[in-house]
Amino acid sequence: MIKFLKSIKALLEGMFTVFKHLFKKSVTLQYPEELPNLPERFRGGHTLKGCIGCGICQQVCPCNAITIKKSGGKVTSYTINMRKCMFCGNCQYYCPVGAIKLGTDFELATDSNKELLNELIETNESEADKE
């Protein structure tokens, strides 16, 4: 009998604990309407500025996602294959001039294969033009 009452008490306590949460503030984020507050170090989509074409990022990339083309000492093409990239951030950490950066852009879904081959040298030049 005592055991029965004890178990009833435990069940009621459990129910009360759950019931308390009914009046607490919601912790979830309504994603497409509300955007998450991402930290500075978040590893998302890449940006490139001032690449010297040393090729260290190619060396340290675990997925061989980076292709650099050079002609006459100048970088003509810098492509990141977004299908391969695993956002480990190695390219950013070991870049000697801090050219490649992983930003806070995380909405990278697309419906075309071409857009997944991220050609970064264009953003580089257009940004240089602005300055």
Place this chain on the structure above:
Amino acid sequence: MSRMKLNLGPQHPSTHGVLRLILDVDGEKILGCEQVIGYLHRGMEKMAEGMTYLQYLPTVDRIDYLSGFFNSYAYVTAVEKLLKLTIPERASIIRVLLMELNRIASHLLWLGTYLLDLGAVSPFFYTFRERELILNYFEKISGQRMMYNYFVFGGVRHDIEYVNEIMPIVKTIVEKLDDYEKLLTDNPIFISRTKNTGVLDREEALAYSITGPNLRASNSHLDFRSQSEIYKKFEFKIAKAEAGDCFARYKVRLEEIRESSKIIYQAVDILLSSGGEYNTGLNPVNLNIEAGEAFADVETPRGLTTCCIKSDGSGTPYRVKWRTGSFYAVQILPKLLTGNMISDIMAIYGSLDVMLPEVDR
């Protein structure tokens, strides 16, 4: 008599991964069980042979994605032994702090999903809410929630930041643990499903090489943290239970969260009061590693993880061998399941905290 073979998995929501169990059942009773693993095999060991030491570093987080810091630690320590590198004091304390936070996050996830398997839905939301606090902190310091790539050869990548935020997080979690205990420890439904089911005695556990909380729930005190160099500065008790059933495993894990919080408090105190180097400043792009072998072990939330590297003097490892705790926990399943009912499968399997990516690697 209605004896038949019953296939459970590989796609089953309660296996938390892809494990296939071929059950030999007589009505509701299990007469035998054969486990089929390998559905999540990614070739983590073979992969290393085609990569440089640095390239392999971000991928080791994926071996057990719920406790990435532990895998990184095992690999990084093994490479440091090959390089004959001693890491700064501060770096090793940062490593301990992050690993213990990761242990709490991993145990919280286990608690939530285990109860979900048993049919309780609300604790799942509570534990995930608390786990989110830790993951948000990890995101702040390393850039991602689960794939950290934060430990490097010779220390950690950045000096630790936002140290003041850790204490409130851990305090909240320890307070909420009492809430969970109110929900569960005296709950008659939970007790009747977990007590005296899946009893694993000490000799059997040792014979099957079970480590971690599963072994400590079977009246053993084997914890590799107590033998580890980096844990020598910290005082903590080894969580232990005697019964060896599912309930004991639950108790051990809750106790481990409390003990981890004690280590975290001590580590935060040391980090706040002292400075120093967090990295040896080694440039790991072109590592010059001599031929030889190195071995490193770490006590993860799921048992002993070891990493053994053989180097032949070239830029890539000759062979990398991983030993993970969950692999051995799967091997004991036939022994534990035989004689039980079908409804006990998930209560027993869930209590072992098996992580399938870690089993198959």
